Amino acid sequence: MFKDLNCESEKELWDYQTTLDDHIARVDGGRLIELLPLSIDALVQKNSGNNNEMLRFLNDYTVAFEADIINLLIGPLTEAKHIHETDGEVFNHQLVNLHTLKNYGGSSDLALVNEYMQSFSACKQQQGKKLDELFVQAFSFINDRANWAAITKLANYILNNNKDVISCEEVVSLVE
Secondary structure (H helix, E strand, O other): EOOOOOOOOOOHHHHHHHHOOOOOOOOOOOOOOOOOOOOOHHHHHOOOOOOHHHHHHHHHHHHHHHHHHHHHHHHHHHHHHHHHOOOOOOOOOOOOHHHHHHOOOOHHHHHHHHHHHHOOOOOOHHHHHHHHHHHHHHHHHHHHHHHHHHHHHHHHHHHHHHOOOHHHHHHHHHOO
């Protein structure tokens, strides 16, 4: 969903975003897990019997959990890659990392990632290790040529179509 900002220049749009810490676009839905458990550790321990169905559920849940985090990281990473390419700068792990994502419109996404990680484990060390692992996967996704071409195609479609809402079906048909 997009805000109607009626800005006359890209600079006005940038100024609006940075001064109001606001977004011009918002994804409605899109997460695989809507309600996080208090603790995945507790969920696993409580249901770690030999029940194959429960083990399959826990595995699927973990995959969805990780996919949500990767998807949340991809938004600000995409913005970072676009900015670095536009400025003729190198895009790599040393310049763009978890700590710098907030500089690329990732504050709200990082807040959600933090909620996920708190639900993942009470152990900060485990949280950090898992988050680093998922960040590398998100970074690799953005750097994949085919994925970047699809992202660019979607971005151009959004910029060239004056719509307030773009449906999931439109996005899927565009990138397939």
